[in-house]
Amino acid sequence: MKAQKSTILLSRLLPLLAAIIAVSPLAIDMYLPGMPTLADYFSTTMPLVQNSLSIYLLGYAVGLLVFGPLADKYSPRVLVMLGLTGFTVTSLALTLVNSIEQFIALRFLQAFLSAAATVVVPGIIRQLYGKDTAKGLSYVSMIMMLAPMIAPSIGSVLLQHSWQLIFYVLAGYALVVFIGSYYQLPDVDKIHSSVKLTVLQRYQVVFRNRAARFDLLTAMLVSLAFFAYITAISFVYLTVFKVSEFEFSLLFAINILALMTAHFTNTRLVGRVGSRRMLGFGVLVAFVASSSLLLASILNLPLVYHVLAILPLMGSLSMISVNADALILQQFSAHAGTVTAVNGTLRFGIGSLAGPILALCYDGSALPFALLMAVAIYLVIICQFCGYKLRQAAEDV
Template sequence: MQQKFLRTAVVLGLLSAIGPFAVDMYLPALPTIGQDLRASTNAVQMSLLVFFVSMGLGQIVVGPISDMVGRRAPLLVGLGLFIIGSIGSALAPTVESLIAFRFLQGFGACAGMVVPRAIVRDLHTGNDAARLMSLLMLVFSVSPILAPLTGSVIIESFGWRAVFWAVTIAAVVAAVMLMTALQETRPAEHRVGSSFASALSGYRFLLGDRNFLGLTFIGGFGISSFFVYLASSSFILIDHYGLSPWLYSVFFSINAVAFIGMSQLTGMLADRFGLKRVVRVAVVGYAATMVVLLAVMSTGVEQLAVMASLLFVGYGFLGLVIPTTSVLAMEEHGAIAGTASALMGTLHFATGALAMAVAGLFFDGTPLPMVTGIAACAVIAFALTQLTLGRRRAVAEMPAE
């Protein structure tokens, strides 16, 4: 049983990691792409932004389809689109064509984001779901550690276009694993009554569910703080602090290590304290750390070691927030797990894209605008946690937990 649990986590984690892998390997190349394609910083950042937008919006469609036709078929089609987008990006002659193929690539990657969450809900609820989600996050989070390092080696050895050939190969491997190691988790009898009409009804219901929306946006603003970091970090660390692409990758990976390590404590802490209490405490630690970082940077202290240390602690707390809020948000929506996962993912990515766009408006090559955006997202997540899972509400709901 445990072996099957781990195998499922590995397959779902790899499917979920394909999209982020295409981002994280790509980050060290952003300044080089701008020079090679003679494009502005904003244009190069747009190739990152459209990927997130299409990956977010696509989930609205793919989630309900996975409720109607099952989980495997949408994953296979998504991987096919991702491969086409990756090949097009590798061959792009201009930044405009790169942006277009990145949009297609993101749309293909969306299935790997939305469907695995629905599969977790198909198989488990409660603390078991939290354990599977944290294991999935373990595999998924290997991407921010290995991908930038791998990407920097590929870029220095073969150029930035080779990154897209590498993710094409990864997508082919993921497709083989999907076909050979993952069974359908939504049988035909569970699909009866699932349609686009029922999906629209489900979306209306979920948009009226304050608990679902609150938990979704807590996780969404947590993810948004990382998106702000993604969009600006390579320019700041490489151009402002003078790091090489390889050293940038190491710096980037350190935060992923904190996120992964803490996420693996989710199951144990949930068993002892309950999922809601874990969220409340983790968000407090996350927000407090990021506010301290902003306060320090605002005084003119720009030492890289200070920023690295506080980001490490803050993103460690965030590693407890993301899996727990996802499980809690979907807990009561098993019958429309694909639709719920789709709306959650779309809201996450829409929030992240908006945060990236706003932070980009203030980008000046220094760390302060980036840190301000990160801290703002953390404070909003804290406020939403108080509204959604405040102590009074938590006491009232204690028997249910």
């Protein structure tokens, strides 16, 4: 009976947790089609409007750093309520701005407050799933992947009325998730940490843990590869291979499906073989796929070879990421919020380097993109080898 109740609780919570996590992807992807409209509306340049995306990512990273340790000290439920309320209010305020400076400032605040809601989710999953954390993370990620798949299309439809409607819809979405969270999130006493440490002490606990260090580096490098894909894929498909916008949308959606398939596969297998072995399998697939992509770019092979390499590569990135996250969380049972903040900030930090690196290496071909993806994976292999040697040494002591 207890197991049945637990299963029912999880089945209700997973879509809700995915909806909470999806707040930021929706806020990022839904307004992308409206960037040219925003530039005209505010009588400003396109680069300045594009900077609002970087400012959003910065605000989110800062929010993770602030709210992460608080999630280990205070009720995750309260932080979710705070984050969703702040996101709703700032979304509505964005519809009233009359300058790009006001828009950018509110986007920073919107991202900062949304981090309060999202930073608690991995800790809740770890509490509910225990040693099967990777399974829970995969389920949530698989559901959440729908957000970046449909958000640009939704934004394009809403844009036919006005760009303000995009933010009204975001506010409405956050309000619905708020109501769901109010009624469905577990009681505070079931999930919040009783460890009494200062914010600085919590960060010290995370950074001094040698066992998790190489998995954190792995998560960072996978993020670099993923942001390289996000940054370069439109240029590679639309400019280098000159596909149509419809073909690009189709290829992009197929890659998202590859991510979802990898997450589904992980949910089926991770309970039997464990996160460490699934991570190793993901690294093996990533090595083969990234090397194939690099070879296809060096030899200037047709589009189909690049597509066939990118599909398994994107799936393997998601498999590595979710299992690395699970292994990291398992090292910090009382500091899930803090380690989520560290992990998220490091991910966004190194991910932000993808654009400058690709711009520096630009040569009009897909080679810089393929090379950056491959180098990131090769460094992941080195990190995992070093982590393996460290674990072996610890076992021998």
